[in-house]
Amino acid sequence: MIGRVALLSALLAGAAVPALAQEMGAPAPARQATQAAPAASAPVPDEMMGDEEDIVVTGQRERGAVIGDIPAEVQLSPAEIRSYGVNSVAELLTELAPQISTNQGRDRGASVVLLNGLKISGFSEIRDLPTEAIQRVDILPEEVALKYGYKAEQKVVNIVLRRRFRATTVELSDRLATGGGANNPEIEANLLRITPDGRFSLNGEYERNNQLLESRRDILAGTGLDQRPFRTLMPSSDEASLNAVYARGIAEGVSATINGRIERDDSRALLGLSADGNGPLITQNNDSLNTRLATTINGAISGWQWTFTGAFDRTETDTKTSVTADTAHSTASMVGGDFTINGQPLTLPAGPVSATLRLNSSTSDFSSRSTRGGTFRSGDVHRDIGGGQVNVDLPVASRNRDVLGFLGKLSLNGNFEAERLSDFGTLYTYGFGTTWSPFKALDVVASWSDEDGPPSAQQLGNPVIVTPGVRVFDLVRGESAIVTQITGGNPNLLADNRRVMKIGMTLRPFGETDLRLTANYTRARTRNAIESLSSPTAAIEAAFPDSFMRKDGNLVAIDARPVNFFRERSDQLRWGVNFSKRIKDSTAEQFRALAAAGRLPFPGRGQGGQGGQGAQGGGSAGPGGQQPGAGGRRFGGGGGGFGGGRLQFALYHTWHFKDDVLVRPGGPFIDLLEGGSTGRGGGQPRHEIEAQAGITRNGLGARLSANWQSGTTVLGASGSPADDLRFGSLATVNFRLFANLGGMPKVIADHPWLRGSRVTVSINNLFNERQRVRDATGATPVNYQPDLLDPLGRTIRISFRKLFYSIPQRVAPRPGDDD
Numbered sequence: 001m002i003g004r005v006a007l008l009s010a011l012l013a014g015a016a017v018p019a020l021a022q023e024m025g026a027p028a029p030a031r032q033a034t035q036a037a038p039a040a041s042a043p044v045p046d047e048m049m050g051d052e053e054d055i056v057v058t059g060q061r062e063r064g065a066v067i068g069d070i071p072a073e074v075q076l077s078p079a080e081i082r083s084y085g086v087n088s089v090a091e092l093l094t095e096l097a098p099q100i101s102t103n104q105g106r107d108r109g110a111s112v113v114l115l116n117g118l119k120i121s122g123f124s125e126i127r128d129l130p131t132e133a134i135q136r137v138d139i140l141p142e143e144v145a146l147k148y149g150y151k152a153e154q155k156v157v158n159i160v161l162r163r164r165f166r167a168t169t170v171e172l173s174d175r176l177a178t179g180g181g182a183n184n185p186e187i188e189a190n191l192l193r194i195t196p197d198g199r200f201s202l203n204g205e206y207e208r209n210n211q212l213l214e215s216r217r218d219i220l221a222g223t224g225l226d227q228r229p230f231r232t233l234m235p236s237s238d239e240a241s242l243n244a245v246y247a248r249g250i251a252e253g254v255s256a257t258i259n260g261r262i263e264r265d266d267s268r269a270l271l272g273l274s275a276d277g278n279g280p281l282i283t284q285n286n287d288s289l290n291t292r293l294a295t296t297i298n299g300a301i302s303g304w305q306w307t308f309t310g311a312f313d314r315t316e317t318d319t320k321t322s323v324t325a326d327t328a329h330s331t332a333s334m335v336g337g338d339f340t341i342n343g344q345p346l347t348l349p350a351g352p353v354s355a356t357l358r359l360n361s362s363t364s365d366f367s368s369r370s371t372r373g374g375t376f377r378s379g380d381v382h383r384d385i386g387g388g389q390v391n392v393d394l395p396v397a398s399r400n401r402d403v404l405g406f407l408g409k410l411s412l413n414g415n416f417e418a419e420r421l422s423d424f425g426t427l428y429t430y431g432f433g434t435t436w437s438p439f440k441a442l443d444v445v446a447s448w449s450d451e452d453g454p455p456s457a458q459q460l461g462n463p464v465i466v467t468p469g470v471r472v473f474d475l476v477r478g479e480s481a482i483v484t485q486i487t488g489g490n491p492n493l494l495a496d497n498r499r500v501m502k503i504g505m506t507l508r509p510f511g512e513t514d515l516r517l518t519a520n521y522t523r524a525r526t527r528n529a530i531e532s533l534s535s536p537t538a539a540i541e542a543a544f545p546d547s548f549m550r551k552d553g554n555l556v557a558i559d560a561r562p563v564n565f566f567r568e569r570s571d572q573l574r575w576g577v578n579f580s581k582r583i584k585d586s587t588a589e590q591f592r593a594l595a596a597a598g599r600l601p602f603p604g605r606g607q608g609g610q611g612g613q614g615a616q617g618g619g620s621a622g623p624g625g626q627q628p629g630a631g632g633r634r635f636g637g638g639g640g641g642f643g644g645g646r647l648q649f650a651l652y653h654t655w656h657f658k659d660d661v662l663v664r665p666g667g668p669f670i671d672l673l674e675g676g677s678t679g680r681g682g683g684q685p686r687h688e689i690e691a692q693a694g695i696t697r698n699g700l701g702a703r704l705s706a707n708w709q710s711g712t713t714v715l716g717a718s719g720s721p722a723d724d725l726r727f728g729s730l731a732t733v734n735f736r737l738f739a740n741l742g743g744m745p746k747v748i749a750d751h752p753w754l755r756g757s758r759v760t761v762s763i764n765n766l767f768n769e770r771q772r773v774r775d776a777t778g779a780t781p782v783n784y785q786p787d788l789l790d791p792l793g794r795t796i797r798i799s800f801r802k803l804f805y806s807i808p809q810r811v812a813p814r815p816g817d818d819d
Contacts, residue, residue: 149358181216198248225277336362
């Protein structure tokens with residue numbers, strides 16, 4: 001460790017410092033104290049950005065670490081982040097879905113995202129940041145969310161940025177379905193500046209989705225006029241957004257961030273010809289406009305870290321259906337503030353007590369109006385919320401402090417939250433848990449929570465929208481049907497209550513190998529669960545007869561607005577393995593050789609900008625003015641080069657032991673694992689597997705991801721096997737190849753304009769698989785045709801991305817720039 005610290009000091013004081021300029025956006029100090037002040041430092045190429053992690057002195061916290069001592073389940077270094085071959089934080093989180101998904105909350109896909117260990121005002125504040133600006137990513141268990149005032153139902157992703165970074169990014173891409181009929185061009189541009197004083201980013205994006213007609217896929221035409229040329233499987237749409245973020249210090253120890261975002265989305269769907277093909281074409285247009293203005297202020301006082309976040313959000317949507325002249329309009333607005341403070345009020349023999357207090361207040365309005373069949377309806381939902389939450393962590397045992405050392409490291413935590421809603425009264429959430437590390441390689445987390453959750457304003461007050469020509473399968477009669485579907489809000493919804501028990505562990509069996517094993521068992525019980533009625537089964541129709549309209553026994557309309565189910569239960573085990581290993585990469589040696597030969601299109605460190613020396617001024621030294629192997633900074637990174645190749649593997653398996661619904665107190669009872677269903681997609685697969693593998697070397701990368709779920713059977717209304725539907729197992733594979741041209745020395749030596757460039761080819765659903773659904777005769781019901789379940793099928797996406805780095809030119813560093 002002393003040697004590493006000494007090396008860092010040498011780097012900061014010596015000739016290797018200019019290599020940091022590309023990452024930090026600042027030139028280095030003079031090479032020698034006795035040397036005259038140099039000229040402005042020469043730009044350092046993105047290919048020479050290193051992938052080193054921060055040097056951490058034992059006993060000190062990592063820069064940007066989260067509150068508390070719960071260790072990360074997964075930690076990604078810069079090389080590992082770049083090995084995913086993705087462009088932004090949003091894409092990275094999508095790629096990390098197996099690692100960050102959870103089964104504790106209502107929204108299994110959501111995560112709590114932090115920046116440098118601090119809260120942010122919303123995901124839009126960081127979603128567009130390029131991955132090259134990230135120094136480290138920590139993925140932590142749900143219990144860490146409590147320390148930031150959130151509920152313990154979402155994984156925590158902590159993104160730590162580089163101290164300095166300056167780049168402009170442009171990306172062009174297009175996605176095409178191999179079956180034809182649809183493509184998706186997109187253009188995105190991003191400007192980012194990170195300095196010790198603050199951060200500024202501006203991102204613009206435009207995306208076009210062309211419509212996909214039924215006539216372009218293998219869809220049965222049915223009887224009468226062929227409606228396929230007049231119906232879209234996927235509507236055409238145009239999406240455009242502009243997102244800006246500005247952050248800086250505003251006082252000693254206080255920083256502030258402001259974020260503004262505007263997004264427009266217009267789509268147009270074709271629903272076929274009216275009057276059984278004899279009338280005009282029915283179209284449905286959906287337009288939405290989203291605007292957001294938010295702020296975050298962070299500071300510290302007397303050892304307590306505090307954060308204030310405030311936001312104003314407004315969403316307007318319009319839906320118009322031709323021929324029927326049905327219209328719907330809704331406006332949702334919300335303004336709110338949140339204050340969170342965390343500190344250590346006292347110290348026990350086993351360590352300091354950690355406490356978090358959160359106060360929040362918001363007011364929201366949701367108004368809607370609709371015209372259906374000439375009848376005008378309007379609604380308004382207003383909600384004021386005020387509440388608070390407290391979380392306390394008590395250390396019980398500490399191996400390092402020799403307090404009950406035979407237990408290892410043990411702490412207990414408890415939390416309580418109360419929220420007063422103007423339309424639902426006071427709702428409560430409380431819970432407790434423990435974190436235990438009996439030895440260094442094993443961490444165990446256990447928790448229990450009881451949470452009240454109100455329906456959203458949209459679930460209560462969405463306007464009524466009528467969509468004709470929707471295909472469903474009528475499980476009551478065992479036949480396909482085309483119905484009119486009614487969607488919207490239900491003002492009579494009740495708040496639900498969710499109780500969750502979790503036991504989880506993370507094991508690192510080998511100290512010198514980046515291998516982690518995780519396992520989490522979750523038991524959830526929900527009262528008054530909120531669900532939508534999308535497909536008729538005998539049990540669901542018996543419980544909600546008014547939601548399914550029939551004529552002469554034939555299903556003609558479904559009211560799919562949300563309802564409350566009496567009770568839901570689920571028990572499941574999710575376990576997985578993450579493995580990462582560095583492999584030999586020859587790019588560093590190639591960079592040094594080309595620099596020594598003077599073939600690189602940029603001056604190496606010490607080869608230019610130092611007293612006006614030319615490209616050959618460094619003699620036989622490689623880039624950086626050092627002999628190869630002299631302990632200088634590794635090559636690779638930046639625009640895509642790597643300071644060493646990387647091999648990665650991840651595998652997660654979810655095993656569902658129980659998943660059932662009691663619709664009403666007296667029944668019906670629906671076992672989703674044993675033939676029951678509440679929706680169009682069949683029951684709950686008992687087993688689900690997510691796998692990922694990737695390798696990067698010499699600027700080239702390949703990634704493979706696969707998802708598999710077991711098959712299910714949905715029992716028919718009669719109880720006879722002849723009425724059953726069998727949903728087959730489904731395995732889909734995605735494959736991505738990418739070339740970081742900036743990480744290929746010979747390429748940029750011959751084509752310098754390719755510095756900072758990446759070319760990516762992605763194939764989603766590589767084998768063009770769809771789930772197979774068959775009845776007892778082996779036939780596929782009309783509405784379960786493969787091309788209806790997945791209209792796009794296999795798609796190929798090609799993208800070209802280029803980073804234009806910029807480095808400020810100045811003679812001397814400023815105080816604080818030597819980190």
